[in-house]
Amino acid sequence: MERRLNGEACAFCCYGCCIAFQVKSGRHEEWEAAWLLIQLGVGGFLSMNIMMFSLLLYSDAFTGVDAGVLPWIHLLLWIFATPAVVILGGPYLREMWLNGIQGRVTSSALIVLGVAAAYLYSAFAVFEGSTHVYFDTAVMVLMLFTAGRYLEAVGRARAARDLEPLLAAESESATVVDGAAEIRRPVREVSAGMLVRVRPGERIPVDGVVVEGESNTDEAVITGESRQVTKGAGSKVIAGSINIDGPLLIQSSGDGTATRWAGICRSVREALGRRSPTQRLADRIVGVSVPLVLALGGLTIVYWAQSLPFDGALLIGLSVLVVACPCAVGLAAPMATSLGIGRLARHGCLVRDPGVLETLARVRLLAFDKTGTLTAGKARLVGVDCEEVGIDEVLARAAGLERLSEHGLARAIAAAATQRGITPLVTRDVRTVPGRGVRGSAEGRAVAAGNGRLMNDLGWPIPPSLAERARSLEASGHSVVYLGWGEQVHAVLSLDDSPLPEAQAAIAALRERGLDATLLTGDLAQAAERIAVLVGIKDIQAGLSPEAKRLALDRLRHGHSSVAMVGDGLNDGPVLAAADVGIAVGSATDLARETAALVLPADGLWMLPWIVDVARAVRRTILTNLMWAFGYNLVALTFAAFGLLQPILAAAVMAGSSILVVVNSLRLERLPDPVPALIPEQRSGAKAERTQHGAGISAMAGPAVERS
Incomplete structure (x- = not known):
């Protein structure tokens, strides 16, 4: 049979294999939840049969029945329990083994040892012909823990929903147009100049320019702007944005792995792989508590064995091991942190460190x-004061130095020269002097642009008239850049920024x-x-x-x-x-x-108060989760040690603790979205004004700035 999955034709031998492939090829959180659900289904069928026969044994239905029948019922329970323990307990045993190889004792050890004790004791009792077996306890403990893990996986899948496009980016593919053929290729194989077809609803995989088509795009995950942006032939598009309502043919402007979107995806994946300080503290506490609980479980069995039959003492010890499992502690910080990172990522904010x-x-x-x-960072050049040289020469030398710089003042100077049609003077050996400016060489002479400290460091004198003019401009709040060459300052450039x-x-x-x-x-x-x-x-x-x-x-x-x-x-x-x-x-x-550690989207300063709100909500949720998990464990452990909790009830209590942590963390999904300080139309107008300022300076065309 054939099915089309993720845009590609896939062949399967049967429908069951198709379902298994879809489960296994989904997001980690989703397929984990799906596999746990399958385990619950199989384990549930077996455990229902076990509980049915166990309840009959506990009731009066078998009173007076031939004693020779009971061993056969116990054997039947053993037959049902064995595959259930293997299927449901296998993941815990594997975890315990892998952690043990690395010298760590984790919560999986508590579950495995407790269940193994109940199962092996019951198996021994079958051989001995004892009337007390606890296969139902072993299986139901695993069922409840697996149910708790399933709900945790569902919660993690919801927490990762906002991060899904980021986490799946590395495996995304693009439709590359090669002549009349359209070929699906991994984004990492797309290079500059290739044509890429993007259909409505698809994510744009590469940075590039629209060659054909017109559509609206959603760039929120990159820019933080939730409004749609219209794109047509000649428009630039950003990798990571969504094509909404029309097909586009895009010419890639670079490699698929060199986009800002790809960098964001890598950073988010790395951030999720790190542990925050609270998570590391919780890990250390769990690492210490598990051996202590194992010791406490052993001491509990020894204590109660003095006054109870061994099987009764064993059940109390099993309750201690089960109820003390620190699953909720391990979930407390990661769940809340992932949800917080996801909320920020949805609005274009990149978190590099979960802490x-x-x-x-x-x-x-x-x-x-x-x-x-x-x-705005798009300063305008509003004046040039110079001595013994013309303004065109000043701008040519200044633009030659500044044209490759990313500093806002440098971009303004280069833009002003471009507007006047001035070709930047070829400048070599250009290097930035942090906190001072930039220097290089042109026409065999040293040239520098920067503040007064740079000129003093170089020992270049500033003419009194230019020094006085600079003081006047600085007093009025303008930014001043000195330009010098030939070991002397020749001009003062004044810039303004709003x-x-x-x-x-x-x-x-x-x-x-x-x-x-x-x-x-x-x-x-x-x-x-x-x-x-x-x-x-x-x-x-x-x-x-x-x-x-x-x-x-x-x-x-x-x-x-x-x-x-x-x-x-x-x-x-x-x-x-x-x-x-x-x-x-x-x-x-x-x-x-x-x-x-945190990168805001372009023009994202207005989001800062909302980001603080999200951070505070995440921290508050983490602290609440930890207080609940530790308090819950302490109270439940006390009840279990005094013999007031049966193992099955202890497992239910422990699963409930984890579920409450998940539910409390998911409340972060209800946090309000950021509200801009200005309405979108005002912000668009402000952005247009900044673009106009960045293009050059109209004042430069007039004589008012040509002071010499």
């Missing part, structure tokens, strides 16, 4: 960079949540103060080098214990890495993104 959510929840101070973080429309609302919302804000910037005090006043930040530290920013952050940490840093530039890499929580905006430089 960042717990740390962010404790943060009471956020430090912000200025340019590109609180401001705060993001949502910055003030975001800072106010953070303050409502009890968070303080401070501004750490390399710009001069006047420019920093102007932006700080507009966005509502009172504490300012300006004129800081990257190392000075890091030291300032250390000083702030003394008064606030945990501090988060929000930045986007090359200079922010060290301080983002040093912060308790490093947060990079989506337009950040590669260094800022790589050193930050």
Whole structure:
């Protein structure tokens, strides 16, 4: 028989193999839940037969029956129990074996030892002709634990729903158009220049340009924007976005594995593979508690064997082992953390470290960079003051230095030169001087652009008239860039940057949540103060080098214990890495993104208050889960040790504990989505304004800026 699965034709020998393939090839959480359900079905059939005969034995139905019949009933129970124990207990035995090889004793050991004790004692009793067997106890304990694991797997599958496209990205395929043929290929085999067909409802697999077709796309997972974006011929498309209502033919602009989407997917997978501090603490507690529980179970059997028959003492010891299984403790943090990461990923926020959510929840101070973080990062060149040279030469030399830089001021200078039709001067040996500027060589002479500290370091004098003009511009809040060559400063370029429309609302919302804000910037005090006043930040530290920013952050940490840093530039890499929580905006430089533990989507500053809410909800859920799991275990263990819990009831109690942890964690799904500080139309207008500013400066065409 043939079936079409995931867009590909697959052949199967029978319908059963088709079902098994679909179960096994699904997401890990989904096929785990499906296999557990199959185990429950088979185990349930066997356990029902076992319980039916066991209940008959416990009732008066066999009173007066020939004693020779009972051994045969016990043998029948053994026959039913053996496959049930193998099917339901096999996964626990495998876990215990694999962990034992690595020198670890985990909760699976408690289940295996307890069930094995009941099963082996009952098997021995059958040989001895005893009237007491406990096959029903062994099987029902496994049934209840497997049912609990099934519900846990269902909960994990729901928790991974938001992460599904990220976790499945590495195995995605693309429809490559080769002449008249369309071939399905893994995305990793797609290279630049290939044509890819994307049908409505499919995820766009590569970055590229639309060659044919028109459609709306949803880029929320990349940009955080939930609105649809119209794409037509010539439009750029982003890997990871969803094609909504029309077929598109896309020419790939790069390798399928080199997209930002692929990088996000790898980062999320790596983050989920790490353990948060709370998870590591829970693991250590479980590692210590399991041997202690094993010892307690043994002591319980010894104690009760003095006053009860051995089989009664064995059941009490089994209850202790079963009820003390720390499954809920192991679930407490991972479930909540996965749900939190999934909620953030749904809105384009990338979490690189699972522990960042717990740390962010404790943060009471956020430090912000200025340019590109609180401001648009698309500065405008508003003036050029120069001596003995023309403005075209100034812009040619400046653009030659700055054209490859990712700094916001550098992009503005390069854009202004492009608008005037000026060809950048060929510049070699270009290198960035952190916290100072950039330097290189052109026409055999050294050339540099940056702040006054760079010029002082180089020993290049600044003419008095340019120095006075620079002081005047800085006093009015403008950013100033000195340009020099031939061991002398020849020009001062003045740039202006406006705060993001949502910055003030975001800072106010953070303050409502009890968070303080401070501004750490390399710009001069006047420019920093102007932006700080507009966005509502009172504490300012300006004129800081990257190392000075890091030291300032250390000083702030003394008064606030945990501090988060929000930045986007090359200079922010060290301080983002040093912060308790490093947060990079989506337009950040590669260094800022790589050193930050949390990356916001482009123009995602407005989401920061909501992210804090999610982090606090995750931490609150983790603490609630742990308190419940430990408290539940302690109370139940006390009852079991005093002989007040039968093993089957103990297993039900333990499964209930895990289920409650799962249900409590799933409450995170009900968290509200982020609400922007501005309505979408306003944010679109603000974005368009930034795009216009980034394209160049209209003022450059007039004589007002050509001061010489």
